[in-house]
Amino acid sequence: MEAFVGSVVDELEGMLAPGQVDVREAALRRYAVDQAPVIDFHLPLAVVFPQSVADVQAVVRSCAARGVAVVARGAGTGVSGGAHATRNCIVMSLERMDHILALNPDDETAVVEPGVVNAVLNEAAAVHGLMYAPDPASFRTSTIGGNVATNAGGLRCAKYGVTRDSVLALDVVLADGSLLHTGHQTFKGVAGYDLTGLFVGSEGTLGIVVGITVRLKYLPHEVHTVAAFYPDFRVAAAGVLAVGKARVQPAIMELLDGGTLAQLDDIHGSNLTARGGSLLLVQTDGFGAEAEAEVVRRVLRSGGAVVTAEANAEAERLVELRRHSRGAEVDDEYRVGEDVAVPRSRLVDYVGELENMAARHNVNLKVVAHAGDGNLHPTFWIERDGQGVDAGAMERLQRALDESITAALDMGGTITGEHGVGQYKLRWLGQEQPEPLRQLQRRIKDLFDPEGILNPGKAILP
Amino acid sequence: MEAFVGSVVDELEGMLAPGQVDVREAALRRYAVDQAPVIDFHLPLAVVFPQSVADVQAVVRSCAARGVAVVARGAGTGVSGGAHATRNCIVMSLERMDHILALNPDDETAVVEPGVVNAVLNEAAAVHGLMYAPDPASFRTSTIGGNVATNAGGLRCAKYGVTRDSVLALDVVLADGSLLHTGHQTFKGVAGYDLTGLFVGSEGTLGIVVGITVRLKYLPHEVHTVAAFYPDFRVAAAGVLAVGKARVQPAIMELLDGGTLAQLDDIHGSNLTARGGSLLLVQTDGFGAEAEAEVVRRVLRSGGAVVTAEANAEAERLVELRRHSRGAEVDDEYRVGEDVAVPRSRLVDYVGELENMAARHNVNLKVVAHAGDGNLHPTFWIERDGQGVDAGAMERLQRALDESITAALDMGGTITGEHGVGQYKLRWLGQEQPEPLRQLQRRIKDLFDPEGILNPGKAILP
Numbered sequence: 032m033e034a035f036v037g038s039v040v041d042e043l044e045g046m047l048a049p050g051q052v053d054v055r056e057a058a059l060r061r062y063a064v065d066q067a068p069v070i071d072f073h074l075p076l077a078v079v080f081p082q083s084v085a086d087v088q089a090v091v092r093s094c095a096a097r098g099v100a101v102v103a104r105g106a107g108t109g110v111s112g113g114a115h116a117t118r119n120c121i122v123m124s125l126e127r128m129d130h131i132l133a134l135n136p137d138d139e140t141a142v143v144e145p146g147v148v149n150a151v152l153n154e155a156a157a158v159h160g161l162m163y164a165p166d167p168a169s170f171r172t173s174t175i176g177g178n179v180a181t182n183a184g185g186l187r188c189a190k191y192g193v194t195r196d197s198v199l200a201l202d203v204v205l206a207d208g209s210l211l212h213t214g215h216q217t218f219k220g221v222a223g224y225d226l227t228g229l230f231v232g233s234e235g236t237l238g239i240v241v242g243i244t245v246r247l248k249y250l251p252h253e254v255h256t257v258a259a260f261y262p263d264f265r266v267a268a269a270g271v272l273a274v275g276k277a278r279v280q281p282a283i284m285e286l287l288d289g290g291t292l293a294q295l296d297d298i299h300g301s302n303l304t305a306r307g308g309s310l311l312l313v314q315t316d317g318f319g320a321e322a323e324a325e326v327v328r329r330v331l332r333s334g335g336a337v338v339t340a341e342a343n344a345e346a347e348r349l350v351e352l353r354r355h356s357r358g359a360e361v362d363d364e365y366r367v368g369e370d371v372a373v374p375r376s377r378l379v380d381y382v383g384e385l386e387n388m389a390a391r392h393n394v395n396l397k398v399v400a401h402a403g404d405g406n407l408h409p410t411f412w413i414e415r416d417g418q419g420v421d422a423g424a425m426e427r428l429q430r431a432l433d434e435s436i437t438a439a440l441d442m443g444g445t446i447t448g449e450h451g452v453g454q455y456k457l458r459w460l461g462q463e464q465p466e467p468l469r470q471l472q473r474r475i476k477d478l479f480d481p482e483g484i485l486n487p488g489k490a491i492l493p
Numbered sequence: 494m495e496a497f498v499g500s501v502v503d504e505l506e507g508m509l510a511p512g513q514v515d516v517r518e519a520a521l522r523r524y525a526v527d528q529a530p531v532i533d534f535h536l537p538l539a540v541v542f543p544q545s546v547a548d549v550q551a552v553v554r555s556c557a558a559r560g561v562a563v564v565a566r567g568a569g570t571g572v573s574g575g576a577h578a579t580r581n582c583i584v585m586s587l588e589r590m591d592h593i594l595a596l597n598p599d600d601e602t603a604v605v606e607p608g609v610v611n612a613v614l615n616e617a618a619a620v621h622g623l624m625y626a627p628d629p630a631s632f633r634t635s636t637i638g639g640n641v642a643t644n645a646g647g648l649r650c651a652k653y654g655v656t657r658d659s660v661l662a663l664d665v666v667l668a669d670g671s672l673l674h675t676g677h678q679t680f681k682g683v684a685g686y687d688l689t690g691l692f693v694g695s696e697g698t699l700g701i702v703v704g705i706t707v708r709l710k711y712l713p714h715e716v717h718t719v720a721a722f723y724p725d726f727r728v729a730a731a732g733v734l735a736v737g738k739a740r741v742q743p744a745i746m747e748l749l750d751g752g753t754l755a756q757l758d759d760i761h762g763s764n765l766t767a768r769g770g771s772l773l774l775v776q777t778d779g780f781g782a783e784a785e786a787e788v789v790r791r792v793l794r795s796g797g798a799v800v801t802a803e804a805n806a807e808a809e810r811l812v813e814l815r816r817h818s819r820g821a822e823v824d825d826e827y828r829v830g831e832d833v834a835v836p837r838s839r840l841v842d843y844v845g846e847l848e849n850m851a852a853r854h855n856v857n858l859k860v861v862a863h864a865g866d867g868n869l870h871p872t873f874w875i876e877r878d879g880q881g882v883d884a885g886a887m888e889r890l891q892r893a894l895d896e897s898i899t900a901a902l903d904m905g906g907t908i909t910g911e912h913g914v915g916q917y918k919l920r921w922l923g924q925e926q927p928e929p930l931r932q933l934q935r936r937i938k939d940l941f942d943p944e945g946i947l948n949p950g951k952a953i954l955p
Binding site: 135138140160181182188189193195196209211212215216217218219220221222223224225228229231232233237248249250252272275278279280317318319320372373374375376401404405406444445448449450452456464465467469472474475490 | 646922952
């Protein structure tokens with residue numbers, strides 16, 4: 032086995048340029064994990080940095096010939112472990128394939144390499160009055176390739192859709208090293224089966240995305256932001272439904288609970304907790320932004336909110352704070368962030384359930400939600416002191432996590448709205464998907480990757 | 494063979510209620526075809542009308558056991574032959590499964606049987622200030638199931654997306670008669686591979702859709718319609734780009750050429766041709782509709798349009814006329830409507846090419862376009878007199894059709910934006926999709942339908 036291992040790294044070093052293959056301990060450690068809790072740690076055999084489609088093809092062919100797994104990754108900002116190294120694998124970082132190959136303002140499309148950072152594409156598009164709509168919280172560092180792998184969401188999805196809705200075509204290196212082009216350069220196209228959609232969200236398990244054609248949307252003419260403080264999280268959640276009932280479609284509708292406000296105050300020295308126990312941030316955009324914001328203010332006030340008369344600039348600062356509400360923390364075994372979604376009508380019930388669970392199991396809770404989508408990110412955690420935590424605390428944390436998933440599913444929800452299953456959420460996937468559906472997905476995986484070398488053990492149940 | 498055939502119909506008659514199996518000649522003829530040109534006519538063995546998921550399962554199992562094909566259909570309004578009967582088949586009309594099973598105004602979702610007519614769902618949703626966004630020209634008669642099968646588009650797709658963008662979950666009867674549930678009841682969900690997207694647009698070749706969960710959007714607060722007449726089709730096409738450059742996103746942007754205006758005048762007694770050689774209809778909606786319409790008017794006027802000062806009501810009547818611009822005609826071998834899409838920047842070039850082709854081959858041409866999407870419906874035809882047409886005319890028609898496809902592909906376009914490949918467009922599919930992509934699709938078809946009983950010979954190349 033070691034002889035084989037030696038030979039794949041040797042071959043990669045022979046094929047690629049100096050600096051494209053890294054086997055130093057520090058690099059292996061750094062690229063072994065993404066930002067998810069680690070439950071099965073492995074060091075990769077090497078980290079490779081392809082600079083072209085041909086590089087990716089060569090690496091895949093070399094690994095395929097030896098049964099070595101390939102774990103592709105963008106910036107490693109995922110929080111489900113989709114980019115965690117697996118046993119006997121090469122980690123392929125696509126960060127150096129970071130060119131915007133084309134930006135067509137009249138077509139309102141762009142063609143990018145997978146390593147292009149979301150924010151970089153948005154800056155380039157903004158010059159032409161355009162934007163790339165999906166905006167995960169990691170948009171300043173995460174890559175379009177990684178966003179495609181997880182079908183990433185973000186703040187403005189309720190109005191502008193998720194990654195899948197912005198992807199028109201893909202170039203994909205398959206498990207045998209061949210290059211496939213799917214989709215169309217046009218906004219609409221229905222020739223043949225939708226393989227583009229099948230690759231989006233498949234977390235590198237069906238192929239490695241090496242080129243992406245995206246549709247761009249128009250940068251909004253005008254943006255208005257409303258900050259509504261509530262005494263109570265559940266009443267704030269009810270505000271989300273009230274805006275919906277007024278049939279106003281905000282671009283952003285973010286719900287923050289008291290725990291999140293306290294954390295933001297800690298980090299940024301703000302005084303949010305003094306102003307309320309929960310905050311609903313609503314941003315309207317486009318030519319009707321002002322009129323929509325006026326309706327939103329009226330509706331939220333009549334639901335018990337204190338809607339500040341503050342200027343847009345101040346409310347927008349709150350949206351920026353929200354974008355950073357993950358703080359610097361990375362999840363670990365003591366602190367786990369979730370990504371459930373529930374039908375909108377169940378938001379208030381679900382938020383209440385979460386608070387009850389945290390109290391019942393004596394664990395800490397904070398929640399932020401892309402509330403317009405019914406997509407919630409509760410984080411449960413237990414405090415550590417110098418001695419670590421006792422087994423009882425760990426068990427309480429796990430029970431709260433499991434209950435939060437079960438409650439979401441019972442309400443017609445899903446275990447993951449936008450983060451992906453990766454490795455960490457596999458334990459819950461069977462609760463959402465019955466065996467016939469799991470089997471069909473395994474058969475699709477087998478069709479695309481019969482030897483199982485592409486990111487094995489991720490995204491679907493074995 | 495006849496014995497087998499007899500037995501499948503006998504078995505179906507035994508399993509289903511009286512009136513659910515029709516073998517009368519008139520019914521077989523009526524259900525043998527959709528609205529596409531017929532190139533390979535077959536009568537089905539029987540037409541069945543399931544009224545439940547269990548009925549669909551029973552029919553599929555019975556057919557599967559005997560190797561009899563199942564061609565599912567909604568209202569039969571397709572124009573690519575996706576619902577044409579094939580050799581030794583049962584046609585399954587889902588028109589009697591027409592119940593709206595749930596309409597959840599707070600969740601902004603609905604669950605429907607496949608035979609629910611698009612307009613009926615929209616009427617039910619409108620009571621709650623909601624709409625089902627995809628609006629193919631056939632929306633008054635076509636079914637949601639049929640819309641899903643073809644991933645139907647429509648007039649307001651540029652702003653609101655195509656069918657795929659509104660479908661959250663599906664119930665599908667597979668080729669072995671088992672029932673699969675895919676997707677999620679929530680707006681967002683990324684657990685496992687996107688099988689929902691794979692079924693949408695697969696034209697009944699991977700499974701039979703028996704239940705659909707859709708996302709509803711908000712009925713617009715306000716609608717403004719702008720009618721812009723131009724002397725010339727190409728200049729009108731340039732107007733589409735000008736609106737895009739102003740970064741206004743209309744709900745509807747329909748382009749009609751002189752041939753279409755003349756036809757509308759013929760049918761409706763209007764005087765459109767007297768007012769211009771081409772018409773661009775732009776509809777803005779939402780809270781910013783008026784401000785957007787004002788920008789549109791300014792931009793189009795400065796591009797040479799005569800923008801009428803007529804009231805909304807009058808312009809909206811033109812949109813209604815446009816919705817009926819297919820007229821009563823059904824395509825046949827002498828008259829073929831196309832469904833190409835090109836990148837937006839190529840609209841003007843492509844429109845010019847079409848006019849040149851029609852002149853070069855001495856065939857008639859009319860064009861309507863969902864211009865915001867770059868999706869064009871040119872119709873080429875030759876006149877018949879009592880004696881029919883000569884072979885030379887038929888050949889000229891075919892040459893014009895082939896050239897219109899090649900020109901679209903050369904510009905980075907697709908052979909079908911929203912109608913589907915069905916049977917009629919198979920002849921061009923190989924020009925768009927290279928063999929490796931075709932092979933992968935065949936392997937997916939084999940995975941879902943190993944015996945090839947589901948709508949064989951459609952959607953993908955053999």
